[in-house]
Structures are given as structure tokens and as C-alpha cells.
Amino acid sequence: MLFRSLAAAAAVLAVSSPVAAQDVDLRAQVAAFIQPTNAARTDVVVSQLRAAGFDPVVETFVGGETDAPMEGRNVVITIGDGPREILLTAHYDAVVLRDGSMSQGVVDNAASVVGVIEAAKILRTRNLNHRVRIILFDQEELGLIGARKWVEAHGLTNVAVVVNSDVAAYGDTMMYGLNNGAQSTGVVRAVREVCAERAMNCVGFPVYPPSDDRVFSGAGLGRQSAPGPVVPTISLGFQDHVGAHQMWLAFNGGQNTGLAEGFVPQVFQLIHSHGDTMEHVDPATLKLSGETYAAVVERLDRQLSQ
Template identity: 55%
Template sequence: MIRTLLSAALGAALVATPASAQDAAADLETAAAAWVQPSNAERFRVLTEQLTAAGLDYEVQAFEGGNGRTGPLEGRNVVVTIGRGPVDIVLTAHYDAVPLEGGFSQGIVDNAGSVLAMMQAAVRLRETSAAEPFPYRYVFVFTDQEELGLIGARKWLESADRSRIAAVINADVAAYGDTVMYGENNGEQSAGLLRALRLQCAERAVTCVGFPVYPPSDDRVFSAAGLPVLSLGTQDAIGAHQMWLAFNGGETPGLREGFVPPVFQRIHSTGDVLDLFEGEDVARFGAFIADLALRIAIDHAAGG
């Protein structure tokens, strides 16, 4: 019964009018522009202001972070909890960007795009949870200091009740493109989540590319702790395939000598800029994440 009701709610939620889809994309472009900032302190301000504007209550968790390079440095994770119940689906995206020699990355692809997609997902799950209460919490953790060594995620998990966590979905590198990339290297415990993801890709006719080797992000903190976790990103189709080859093509990837996939020329550089941001793609990805989280909750409730 729960499944039927939720499926109906999910179906209704998927029917967006073209006008509202265009509005959402335009709003996201405006929101993305605010992320061009000179420091992570400013990015924190933008994040909390945008959460407030979206009506999403948040909690700030300060921690002692930093690494050998920075020395001790206070960090701040920002947590938004949707719904209530004894089981958590955790959704993570880091909001910090990389300080560069003589400047600061705009950090749009890495990782304002994912943060904005997660905010979209939170709003969507709030609507779904209100329409059809379901005893699961969606805990969005916007992490700090990922770029310093996954520090924010580690600090959050240290203080979290792990026994509540059924699944973790991480998003990193997502500001454009309709191809969803995902890692297949987060342990046996993540097999059920991979199945749910692949089913959703098939049912929605979304092109999803699985990476046996996928670059690390905050997901590694959770898989190292034995928790089931998915790590997702988006790109255009060609970029996703080039990246797949670079990481998984072995000795003869078919890429020309010295070829660096465009996304790796962009992130962690002055090339990760606002111009790359595509509101429509990020809106679509946000909806995809929300529906995936709901699907995983339903599967979990059914004992899957």
C-alpha cells in the first residue's frame, strides 16, 4: 500500500509543466551566479542564505579541521533534515572550493552545481514527504573541507548515529550535461544502491555510465566505514565517456597521448567558471536525486 501511494505521489511530482521547468532553470542560473566568491567563508554565507530563501531549516556544525598544509582551520558543515523517522538516507555535497595560487576557484562544477541540485532535491522531498508521510529522514549534509581531504564528511560521520543510516548519496562535479556518472567502487555493501540506481536510469531513459574506477569524493568516508554509498556526477555524454576511458581504459584507453578530459582541465583551476553552469541540467539532476532517494527509502522499507 505504501509503495502504491508513494508511486502515485512520485508520478504526480514528475509531471512538471514546461513553464515551471524553465522557471526552475532560470532560478538556478541566478543562484549559481551568487557562488562566484573569493573565499569559502563567503560560500558558507551564500549557502545558508539560499537555504533560508528556499525555506529549508538548517543546522551548522562547526568542527576543528585543516590539514598539514593549512594548519588548524575551523570548518562548518551545514545540515538540513527533511521528514522524520528512525531511518536516515544521507545526501552529501561539499560546498567548499579550492584556493588557487593568487586567487580562488569559482568552484561551479566542483561543486556549487551539486549543492544546488541537492537543494532542489531537498525541496522536492519536502513536498513528497508532506504529501505522503513516510518514516524516513532525508539528511542533507553540505560538507566543508572536502578539498582539504574529506574532512567535513569525516567530522560529520564521527558525530552521527551510524545505526540510523540506510544509505548515502554523494554528488560531486555536476553543473552541466545530461549523462549521470557513478562509481562502482564503494564496496559490496553498496550493491543494492547500485541496483536501485540502474533501475531508475533504465526506467527514466537517463544515460548513466558506471565507473569501475571513479575518482574519490566524500563517498569514501562512508564506504570506509562500511556504509552503503553512491557517488554521482554529471557531464555531457562525450565528457563522461572520455573520463571513463581515462580512469578505466587501462594501457590502451584510445585517448591521444597526454589527453586530459576537459572536466579535469576545468576543476581545481581558474577554468571552473559560471559559464559552464546549465540550469536545466542541474534542475533535472536534482529531481533525479530526489526520486532516487525516495526509491531507496521504499526499497529499504520493503526489506530490499
């Protein structure tokens, strides 16, 4: 388990090195999301945004199931101004497990939330031509409900592009989905350029698991292909290099993946289980995801302004 020993080493280094002090902080920010309810997680999002100097707006909606409505809360901040918007999104809610308890929801998806907040802190120092709207969605795990409700309430007239993050807690390899429609070609190119510029490992997935991105791209969930809004959209995540390729094979390898029979990529053993714990959260990835997401948004801002 190379990753575990690396994480342990990073934790030790973090205690002794002032450079890593902020990393400890980022990890603590993720750990703060371990709460008994999603409502308590809302409070964590709001307080972390306030602590970072932002002024978050909580947008409530009626979500849940048709026969069991449940109030949900999307948390939103905006940076800069401009006639068109770039959305940078991640869900903060955790899934309720089969035994009725809540997942700790750190890999899926508090780590992305902390990465997105880091990106927001970078982006507010930049001169942007677009308004950047950071949306931290609720009720993703119930069927992308927070994102759907946001679109219902606001429409997408002024939305130029959507960048979503789901599962970004460990590893140095950024994964991106290629299944958000032909209108997303430009954002895919921008992501690839950032990968090249930053000399990062990146892996594009022709088939990539769904997250809130599907609400914006009209790509649906596979089984339900009701036409929705069509906006250039990309879904990003992080994983270790080997795990990213194993996951690529599992989703895209067809009949003969070469993976052992019954093989389940590690990340799918962790998420939506009691195994989604802080042991799998690497502060280096949180820092990397924040910097990379900011770079992607900046590049999109420039390209879409030309």
C-alpha cells in the same frame, strides 16, 4: 564546442520563456557561490536553504591541517522522520588554486549543492519512511575533512545509505561510481533502476574519482586504505555524454584507451583551475540532477522499507 553554443542558446531562450525563468534562477543560485572565501560560501548555502523554506543548522568543527587548524562548517537540514536515515550530500567549499586565489568552484561543486537543494524541495513533498538528512560539507577539498568530522560527531548507527554528488553542472549523462564496496550493491541497483525508468544516459565507473563518499563506504582514497565505516554509498555526477565516456576510458581503459596521448578529459581541465566558470553551468542539468537525486532517494526509501 557544441556545449558552449547550447548553453548560449539556453540563456537566450531563458530570457524569453517564462518556463525557463526558474532555470535562470538556478543558474543565479550557482553563480552566488562565487565568493572570495569558503566562509562566504557558507553564508550562501544557509541563505539559499532559508530562501527555500528550510531551517539549516550550521555545525562547526576544527579542521584544516594538524599544524594549521582551521574552523569548518557543515550545513545540515532534515526532512521527514523515521528511525533510519538516508544522507544526501555534496561539498560546497571551493579549492584554493596554486596561485593562492580561490577557484570559483561552480562546476566543482556549487552546481551539485543547488541540485541537492532542488532534490530537497521535491523530497519534502513526499511521504517518506526514512529521515532524509541533507549535508552540505565544508573542507572536502582539504581531504574530505568536513565529512570525516561529521561522522566523528554523529556516528553512522542510524545511517541506511549515503548518496553523494560531486561535479554535476552540465550534460545529460549521469555518472556513478562502482567502487564503494560490496555493501553498496543495492544502491547501485536503485540508481540503475532510476536510469532505466527515466530513460536517462547513465555510465557506471568501476574506478570513479574520490569525493566525500569514501568517508562513508570505507573504500578510502586508494593510497590510504585505513578501514573506515562501511555504509552503502554511491557517488553521482553529471557530464555530457561524450565527456562521460572519455572520462570512463581515462580511468578504466587500462593501457589502450584509444584516447590521444596526453588527452585530459574536459572536466579535469576545468575543475581546480581558473576555468571552473559559469560558462560551464547548464540550468537544464541543475534541474535534471535535482529531479534524479530525489528519484534515487525516493526509490531507496521504498526499497529499504520493505
